[in-house]
Amino acid sequence: MQAVARPSAAQPSPPAPERRPRGPRRPFSVGRLLAWVALFLMIVITLAPFLWMLRTALSNNRVLFTEPGSWLPVDFTTGPFERVLGSASTEDAQAEGGSGASMRFWTYLRNSVIVSTAITLGQVLFSAMAAYAFARLRWPGRNVVFFAFITALMVPPVFTMLPNFVLIKNLGLLNTYPGIIAPFFFMTPFAVFFLRQFFLGISREVEEAAMIDGAGYFRIFFRIILPMSSAPIATLSVLTFINAWNEYFWPQLVGQEESVRVLTVALSAFHSSTPQTGPDWAGLMAATLVAAVPTMLLFLAFGRKIVNSIQFTGVK
Amino acid sequence: MASAARAEKAAARERAPRRQAKETRAALIFVAPAMLGFLVFFAWPTLRGLYLSFTDYDLLTPASFSGLDNYTRLVKDEVFWNSLWVTLQYVFINIGVQTFAALLLAVLIHRLTRSVVIRGIILLPYLISNVVVALLWYWMADYNLGIINEMLSWVGFDPVAFFGDEDWAIPTIAMVNVWRHLGYTALLIFAGLQTINRDVYEAAAVDGAGEVRIFFRITLPLLRPVMALVLVLTVIGSWQIFDTVAVTTQGGPVDATRVVQYYIFDQAFNRFDFGYASAISVVLFLILAGVALVQLKMLRAGESDQS
Numbered sequence: 110m111q112a113v114a115r116p117s118a119a120q121p122s123p124p125a126p127e128r129r130p131r132g133p134r135r136p137f138s139v140g141r142l143l144a145w146v147a148l149f150l151m152i153v154i155t156l157a158p159f160l161w162m163l164r165t166a167l168s169n170n171r172v173l174f175t176e177p178g179s180w181l182p183v184d185f186t187t188g189p190f191e192r193v194l195g196s197a198s199t200e201d202a203q204a205e206g207g208s209g210a211s212m213r214f215w216t217y218l219r220n221s222v223i224v225s226t227a228i229t230l231g232q233v234l235f236s237a238m239a240a241y242a243f244a245r246l247r248w249p250g251r252n253v254v255f256f257a258f259i260t261a262l263m264v265p266p267v268f269t270m271l272p273n274f275v276l277i278k279n280l281g282l283l284n285t286y287p288g289i290i291a292p293f294f295f296m297t298p299f300a301v302f303f304l305r306q307f308f309l310g311i312s313r314e315v316e317e318a319a320m321i322d323g324a325g326y327f328r329i330f331f332r333i334i335l336p337m338s339s340a341p342i343a344t345l346s347v348l349t350f351i352n353a354w355n356e357y358f359w360p361q362l363v364g365q366e367e368s369v370r371v372l373t374v375a376l377s378a379f380h381s382s383t384p385q386t387g388p389d390w391a392g393l394m395a396a397t398l399v400a401a402v403p404t405m406l407l408f409l410a411f412g413r414k415i416v417n418s419i420q421f422t423g424v425k
Numbered sequence: 426m427a428s429a430a431r432a433e434k435a436a437a438r439e440r441a442p443r444r445q446a447k448e449t450r451a452a453l454i455f456v457a458p459a460m461l462g463f464l465v466f467f468a469w470p471t472l473r474g475l476y477l478s479f480t481d482y483d484l485l486t487p488a489s490f491s492g493l494d495n496y497t498r499l500v501k502d503e504v505f506w507n508s509l510w511v512t513l514q515y516v517f518i519n520i521g522v523q524t525f526a527a528l529l530l531a532v533l534i535h536r537l538t539r540s541v542v543i544r545g546i547i548l549l550p551y552l553i554s555n556v557v558v559a560l561l562w563y564w565m566a567d568y569n570l571g572i573i574n575e576m577l578s579w580v581g582f583d584p585v586a587f588f589g590d591e592d593w594a595i596p597t598i599a600m601v602n603v604w605r606h607l608g609y610t611a612l613l614i615f616a617g618l619q620t621i622n623r624d625v626y627e628a629a630a631v632d633g634a635g636e637v638r639i640f641f642r643i644t645l646p647l648l649r650p651v652m653a654l655v656l657v658l659t660v661i662g663s664w665q666i667f668d669t670v671a672v673t674t675q676g677g678p679v680d681a682t683r684v685v686q687y688y689i690f691d692q693a694f695n696r697f698d699f700g701y702a703s704a705i706s707v708v709l710f711l712i713l714a715g716v717a718l719v720q721l722k723m724l725r726a727g728e729s730d731q732s
Contacts, residue, residue, distance in 0.1 A: 140636060141537075144533055144536065144537055145537060147529070147533060148530070148533045148534065148537060148538075148543075151526075151530055151533075151547070152543065152546055152547070154604070155546060155547055155549060155550060155604075155607075155608065156546065156549070158550075158561055158562070158565060158604070159549070161561075161564075161565055161572055162561055165564065173570065174569070174570055177569075177570045177571070177572065177575050178572065178575040178576070178579070235458040235459045235462065236459060238455040238456070238458065238459065239455060239456050239458075239459035239460070241455055242451075242452040242453075242455035242456045243456075246448050246449075246451060246452040246455070247445070247448055247449075247452075248448060248449040248452035248453065249449065251452070254456070254460075257463070257468070258459075258463060261463065261467040261468070264467060264471055264710065265664070265665055265686075265706070265709055265710055265713055266665065267665070267667070267686050267689050267690070267706055267709070268470075268471065268474050268706040268707070268709065268710050269466065269467060269470040269471060269474065270470075271470075271474060271477070271689075271693055271699060271702060271703055271706065272469070272470035272471075272473040272474050272477065272703075273466055273470050275473075275484070275699070276465075276469075276470070278484075291466065292462075292466040294462065295458050295459055295461055295462020295463070295465075295466070296458075296459035296462040296463060298467075301459060325451070326447075326448070326451035326455075327451070330455070351552060354554070355553070355554030355555065355556075356554075357554060357555055357556050357668050357671075358667060358668065361671075362694070373554050373555075373556045373557075376556050376557065376560065377556050377671070377672055380560055380672065390564050390567075390570070393560055393564065394560075394561070394564065397553075397557040397560050397561060400554070400557060401552070401553040401554075401557055404552045404553065405549075405552060405553075407552075408545070408548075408549070408552050412541075412545045412548075413541055413545075415548065416541060416544050416545055416548060416612065
């Protein structure tokens with residue numbers, strides 16, 4: 110399998126971080142100060158809700174109303190997190206103003222992981238294969254089919270969702286993993302479009318050289334194109350995973366049953382199950398926070414890549 | 426080495442027909458899985474949705490053809506027209522505020538700092554799901570205990586029922602989604618800003634142009650193609666508002682937040698009127714296609730600006 114020479118010289122290196130030598134510091138000006146203040150304000154507005162979420166999640170729901178304006182937890186307790194993770198007894202939960210209704214967090218977490226992982230693996234692989242065919246291979250009908258794919262970007266999800274729901278129901282796949290995963294598993298127009306843009310930029314000589322060595326299209330794809338594209342593939346994977354993790358509409362339709370319920374659906378259900386008169390805000394915020402942790406961790410690990418990838422889609 | 430490659434290329438050209446067939450076969454295999462997904466979950470449901478819109482269908486009994494009934498009903502359905510109007514209000518507020526704020530944010534970052542950390546921070550809200558965002562703001566904007574009303578009271582305002590007041594509900598939902606998407610949009614615009622050659626700015630600065638003048642005379646005109654692209658993405662996206670409504674107001678108070686998508690959902694899954702829901706979907710699709718066409722025209726028109 111190693112017969113194919115890896116043309117390392119042609120490998121596009123990731124763009125060097127843009128770093129211009131620092132010029133002389135610009136002189137202080139009122140305008141510049143105001144600009145910094147504006148930027149600072151926008152960052153505060155971005156971050157404050159996260160802080161509020163954490164502060165509420167560490168409060169005792171029963172006495173939350175006594176200090177509605179305090180940015181610190183009211184009667185600090187880890188109870189809400191214990192309620193969410195299922196380690197609090199019903200009595201403890203009710204003592205802190207929880208409903209005592211069980212939130213099978215670990216089940217929902219497992220379901221979210223299964224669904225998001227499967228969608229990411231399938232969608233990225235199959236979209237990459239299609240993108241390769243669109244970008245690197247010549248075949249009749251190529252442009253027509255690609256145009257059809259792109260047009261699908263315009264179709265509002267709700268339009269396809271009703272018939273898809275009927276289809277999944279007729280196939281007997283309601284409340285199963287395949288039913289939740291299927292519509293996202295094979296492709297999204299966006300993923301194909303995204304990777305095609307990148308594949309178009311790879312030099313043709315690399316393929317020609319491999320072909321002379323006797324490599325077929327499949328070997329070229331798996332041994333050359335994919336490894337060369339590890340950066341965009343990784344960013345697309347992260348974006349796909351985050352989108353799959355956050356998807357609400359579809360799993361809400363086809364995955365209501367506890368055994369396959371994902372976190373977004375569970376959160377919404379948890380919200381509607383708490384009484385309108387005295388909602389368990391602390392428990393809810395703890396749950397939302399815990400549900401957001403996995404994507405946050407992904408962001409910590411791949412933050413720079415995600416940021417760059419959005420710029421990548423923006424430019425071309 | 427080069428001549429060998431050339432000879433090989435010539436040989437390849439002679440084998441062209443066979444190679445072409447091989448290449449086509451490989452391409453079809455590569456496209457097959459995506460094609461399957463496309464046909465089953467995009468193309469076929471689109472056609473089927475079109476068909477269902479001419480039927481009476483409750484999911485339990487087979488669909489029965491009813492001609493244009495759904496569409497004539499649609500024309501007379503005041504709730505539908507209201508939902509269109511409400512959605513339009515949402516789109517208008519959401520896009521207006523978001524575009525303005527994102528442009529401001531992008532320019533600020535571009536002119537002030539190169540920090541990836543700051544760029545990362547502004548993207549944070551985009552990473553959490555609509556459901557979480559909706560719940561979080563529902564809590565912060567709570568009438569009795571919400572921090573927003575608490576802060577309003579510090580400066581002497583009366584509390585506002587953000588999600589419960591007919592006049593406030595749509596603007597509130599629009600602002601919640603601005604909060605979530607602002608960073609993403611700003612980064613798209615930021616990417617466009619980075620493609621503008623810095624020399625242009627320096628030349629302008631040497632000529633004595635101030636920041637404001639530079640922005641309106643250079644940045645904005647050169648940014649037009651990027652802004653057009655951003656608008657295509659965000660406008661199409663904002664018509665799809667659903668999650669936030671479903672989690673917070675469920676269409677209420679009265680019909681103040683019954684946006685089109687939620688109305689479709691309501692008809693289909695609460696009243697099991699799939700035929701009628703499909704007809705509304707068709708209309709929404711036509712509107713979106715129209716919007717996209719107009720925008721793409723604008724986008725093309727904008728491409729000539731920068732090359």
